[in-house]
Amino acid sequence: MQISFALEKVNLQGVRLFAPASIANISCGFDVLGLCLENIGDIMEIRRSEVPGIQITSIKGQDLPLEAKKNVAGVAALALLEAHNSKLGFEIFIEKNIKPGSGIGSSAASAAGAVAGINYLLGTPYTNEALVPFAMEGERLACGSAHADNVAPALMGGFTLVRNTNPLDVCALPTPLELAATVIHPKIEVKTSDARAVLKQRVSLEKAIQQWANVGALVSSLYEEDYDLLSRSLVDEIVEPSRAILIPHFAQLKSACKAAGALGSGISGSGPSVFALSKGMTAANEVAEAMKEVYTKTEIPFEIHVSPVKQTGVSFLEDLA
Amino acid sequence: MQISFALEKVNLQGVRLFAPASIANISCGFDVLGLCLENIGDIMEIRRSEVPGIQITSIKGQDLPLEAKKNVAGVAALALLEAHNSKLGFEIFIEKNIKPGSGIGSSAASAAGAVAGINYLLGTPYTNEALVPFAMEGERLACGSAHADNVAPALMGGFTLVRNTNPLDVCALPTPLELAATVIHPKIEVKTSDARAVLKQRVSLEKAIQQWANVGALVSSLYEEDYDLLSRSLVDEIVEPSRAILIPHFAQLKSACKAAGALGSGISGSGPSVFALSKGMTAANEVAEAMKEVYTKTEIPFEIHVSPVKQTGVSFLEDLA
Numbered sequence: 001m002q003i004s005f006a007l008e009k010v011n012l013q014g015v016r017l018f019a020p021a022s023i024a025n026i027s028c029g030f031d032v033l034g035l036c037l038e039n040i041g042d043i044m045e046i047r048r049s050e051v052p053g054i055q056i057t058s059i060k061g062q063d064l065p066l067e068a069k070k071n072v073a074g075v076a077a078l079a080l081l082e083a084h085n086s087k088l089g090f091e092i093f094i095e096k097n098i099k100p101g102s103g104i105g106s107s108a109a110s111a112a113g114a115v116a117g118i119n120y121l122l123g124t125p126y127t128n129e130a131l132v133p134f135a136m137e138g139e140r141l142a143c144g145s146a147h148a149d150n151v152a153p154a155l156m157g158g159f160t161l162v163r164n165t166n167p168l169d170v171c172a173l174p175t176p177l178e179l180a181a182t183v184i185h186p187k188i189e190v191k192t193s194d195a196r197a198v199l200k201q202r203v204s205l206e207k208a209i210q211q212w213a214n215v216g217a218l219v220s221s222l223y224e225e226d227y228d229l230l231s232r233s234l235v236d237e238i239v240e241p242s243r244a245i246l247i248p249h250f251a252q253l254k255s256a257c258k259a260a261g262a263l264g265s266g267i268s269g270s271g272p273s274v275f276a277l278s279k280g281m282t283a284a285n286e287v288a289e290a291m292k293e294v295y296t297k298t299e300i301p302f303e304i305h306v307s308p309v310k311q312t313g314v315s316f317l318e319d320l321a
Numbered sequence: 322m323q324i325s326f327a328l329e330k331v332n333l334q335g336v337r338l339f340a341p342a343s344i345a346n347i348s349c350g351f352d353v354l355g356l357c358l359e360n361i362g363d364i365m366e367i368r369r370s371e372v373p374g375i376q377i378t379s380i381k382g383q384d385l386p387l388e389a390k391k392n393v394a395g396v397a398a399l400a401l402l403e404a405h406n407s408k409l410g411f412e413i414f415i416e417k418n419i420k421p422g423s424g425i426g427s428s429a430a431s432a433a434g435a436v437a438g439i440n441y442l443l444g445t446p447y448t449n450e451a452l453v454p455f456a457m458e459g460e461r462l463a464c465g466s467a468h469a470d471n472v473a474p475a476l477m478g479g480f481t482l483v484r485n486t487n488p489l490d491v492c493a494l495p496t497p498l499e500l501a502a503t504v505i506h507p508k509i510e511v512k513t514s515d516a517r518a519v520l521k522q523r524v525s526l527e528k529a530i531q532q533w534a535n536v537g538a539l540v541s542s543l544y545e546e547d548y549d550l551l552s553r554s555l556v557d558e559i560v561e562p563s564r565a566i567l568i569p570h571f572a573q574l575k576s577a578c579k580a581a582g583a584l585g586s587g588i589s590g591s592g593p594s595v596f597a598l599s600k601g602m603t604a605a606n607e608v609a610e611a612m613k614e615v616y617t618k619t620e621i622p623f624e625i626h627v628s629p630v631k632q633t634g635v636s637f638l639e640d641l642a
Binding site: 030031033162164200201202203204205206209211212214215217220229232233 | 349350352353354482483484485490492494520521523524525527529530531532533534535536537538539540541544550553559
């Protein structure tokens, strides 16, 4: 049964897929927690090619390098082909809807989509979890370190916890069905290098203890579907206070989210996007209105996304003949 | 039904109970995680008295203060009576099997037993979780701070996570049925003040991140009954390296536990006891042999306990006429 499925996909010429955006860090879960978004993501098409290796045929919506070794999708795909010892060739087309530098896993989506699509066409030799290290190579190109906190949720869906990156150890966490995210993207540039530079390399033991208490409670809240506990756990007194200065009107956004009924809010990835989590899409839309009200008073252009947490990672939309 | 049960207990003269020992900290879960032990604990008898308030009638096995306000069980019981606005009186007898200062929650057991027993005789007006703050008053007397990481598991059983102490926020975590603990108590004194003094008040962000990744993974492993993940998560690179110097032959103990097949090991509470967790009592007994081998080569007297993790807290053994 598994073999016939594999052979069937091997005869396919290509696949069209949705590569989801993701939120990394998630308050107390700095550097380890991530979640997958349903309504925001890139569309990609992966097609077999007579030419071995990877060719990025075109990228719509953004000006990004087409040379495979300089493109996150290309690098991730090449890592997969090398591990699979494959002499096959693939073409990648990307409709880039997630803006690079927005802080919702733009590079991770491209990398995850590339490896998930090729894996599909190879007859699914790898699990989604096993694809994470290949996608991490894309992250290494994009930001200099092969982190997994965006590619893990983009591939595995829901909430993920990266216990360790070397060797890789990722936990797929259950995700309450009603959980929804609101993301505001202020259109300013926050350089990852700046976001790193403001971090204090030593932190108080007392606050670190509070942080790991919150991470433990947050994981429990996901299993228990306890939205109140989730809300109480969505606190970050270590990284957020340092990084808040990089995001205009951050304190007002947080207050507005809370007043609008959000379970919690924080910086998405290394910013500038700010996320809030809510119970249900209605609540998430109310939070969006509250965020909008804060930012329309400013001169800063912005966009807002509202999305359920996506239970699965990359979605395959259509087999291509 | 509940009312008749309550009345029935109100007519009881007393109760004999088992107040369990507990392990706090549990590697990465410093200051927040704790677990309850099945085979080690105090026996207590709580009886109604004509005299309002609390009288400690006698303590067998240890030389501890009988004056209620100077005794952890007395202080905890008085906190409960005050909150309950009760003019009733109770006598407490303690058969103290857990050695004070051993690092397995001796004071917590007395405090938990006292409040659980009185609550039982009052007709159970409080849940086990609601009893935690009263028992914490005993801890305040015993060590100067009203911490909950031993009293929470002693009252609630299994694994507990204290997300916050003020206001109190405790999560009851599921506990895999086969999980068993081995505890070696080297009969030396480690002063809590020394154990506190060796702690570094600032820690590296990198290690703190690793710690909260492990706490999150450990909580997930309990829900998933994933003993391998539990084992990988039982790591503490923050507190253990500082405190290890207080415990003779700590490194050898850890190596011996690992070689004998333990899932992980660490300092119990603030020491001097060292615990290991294993899958199954057979494995836990093998770990006990390995610990014994390390310590019989030394001049230091010791005792070793082997116990399943207790799924429930204080156990009521017998109603007293």
